[in-house]
Amino acid sequence: MGTAALLRAAGVGVGDEVIVPAFGNVDIAEAVTRAGALPVFADIDPRTYCLDPAAVEAVMTARTTAVVVVHRFGRPAELVRLHELGRRHELLVLERGETETSYDEVAQRRERAAYLDARLRGVRTPDHADGHAYQQYVVRVPGNGRPDRDAFARALRARGVDCRVPVKTPLHRLPEFRRCVTLPQTESAADETLSLPVDASLTRRDMQRVVSACNALGGLLQPAF
Template sequence: MLRAAGVGIGDEVVVPAFGNVEVTEAVVQVGALPVFADIDPLTYCLDVTAVEAVVTPRTAGVVAVHRFGRSAEIARLHALGRRHGLLVLEQAESEAPYDETAQRRERAAYLDAKLRGVRTPDGGAGHTYQQYVVRVPGNGRPDRDAFARAIRSRGVDCRVPVKTPVHRLPEYRRCVSLPETERAAEETLALPVDAALTRREMQRIVSACNALGGLLQPAL
């Protein structure tokens, strides 16, 4: 899409650094320069204000990536694109069947109501919960990685959704300030909400997480 739109050498394209190195690679492949903008801490998608802050006369476009089943602010990004004459592209997530999405939402609602000691996701309109991503603040009692090890030992199949932001990878290292991106990479953990999960398995997730809840309070 970038090549078809005429984006190439000398152009800049604004992209998120939180996940999806493939987006950055696509920009490089057409000869353009990827420019990283910070994310909104609730949606994990590009923050529109942060995008506008990095726009220059060389900016040709923006690639918005929908994240974890939550949509980017496409209407605002298109408005920004019109103001600056920018191409706005989207990378969408694969859509699950309606019944599967409904079941994931049901499981997400259960976790929202039961979990303690972690910050549950901001639902928002239309959230499909491709991944159920919580925050485990790194205050030393324990941090996200220690928390993940502990609940895995209790049989919960969790995963770190983004281990290293793209702007910290050796081939794309940039000296830029992306505090929300880096905080999200340090704190986020995806818990299972698969449609196939049984009630007993959902209870195990809650029990494992809540058993550590007391350890997650800020140190005095």
């Protein structure tokens, strides 16, 4: 059943607010609108790219009736905290995921992700967690935000690497959903993230090309801790 239908079935409608992420998934916000409710955007956790439970609680009002949690890039959201939040405030918590893949394909993607983790320099590799399926291998290109990330992406494509910007514009910046809200982690992720290929079809030579192309650019050194 679709998101709009699930919301309607739960009694969500006109006058209600539904908390959703602004980082990607325009279809989720559109589904809330189709149900007659108002989508309210909360910030993300920079490790998971999913809704931050603390940010969700911060934007709740007396009209909040539901939260739609979207798992991103194969990394699950903090469901225990989000469901506890839902129970405490008597909210419906819906989970929406990305396209499922087979066990074998997930295992191969994890193998390719581990290869990149061990060899990439100058970009911030994904945060590791149990259950990460690496539907996308998303790195951060530190520096001056979008200009540096976009220049890095163009240079990789010129070297034959099929990289992609996962979220070009956060939803709260789109004309149909424009909101005057502060979502620093969402903004930063939209400006810095880049998806590198980890498809199961890629050969070792393909992966070497990805690493060589990234490292040849030099990148920006990660800060010392």
